Amino acid sequence: MDAKVRSTTGLLSDAFHGIMQLLRGELALARAEAEDKIRHVAVGAFLLLVAGAVFFVGLNVLAGAAVAALAGQGIAPGWAALIVAAGLFVIAGLLVAIGRHAFSSTNLMPRRAVRNIRRDAKTLKEALNHDTSL
Numbered sequence: 001m002d003a004k005v006r007s008t009t010g011l012l013s014d015a016f017h018g019i020m021q022l023l024r025g026e027l028a029l030a031r032a033e034a035e036d037k038i039r040h041v042a043v044g045a046f047l048l049l050v051a052g053a054v055f056f057v058g059l060n061v062l063a064g065a066a067v068a069a070l071a072g073q074g075i076a077p078g079w080a081a082l083i084v085a086a087g088l089f090v091i092a093g094l095l096v097a098i099g100r101h102a103f104s105s106t107n108l109m110p111r112r113a114v115r116n117i118r119r120d121a122k123t124l125k126e127a128l129n130h131d132t133s134l
Contacts, residue, residue, distance in 0.1 A: 063084050066080075067080045067084050070084065
């Protein structure tokens, strides 16, 4: 009987060690996958930053071209620059207004999730009331 207890204990110990090795392996895999994804996101963020810089240089050249085009039409260069700047400020103002609306607290509320949670709570409450009334 003593050998049977030791073998059961040994089997349980082996199972525990096997589970621990499996968990360590899964954690190592998760860590490696997370590091890979973080590296991937960092590269993407860097590329977006470079793209933003190139975009702003392009906008600057485009604004200069617009000023040159207006000046070519006979408008004084100072006035042409002022017209282009005013147009860009109007566009920027519209974009800010639209962007601020996207960040308003009512747009950030997860409405469907809240509605589903309320519905689930109501269903659970009704089920509990139904069970207690039996």
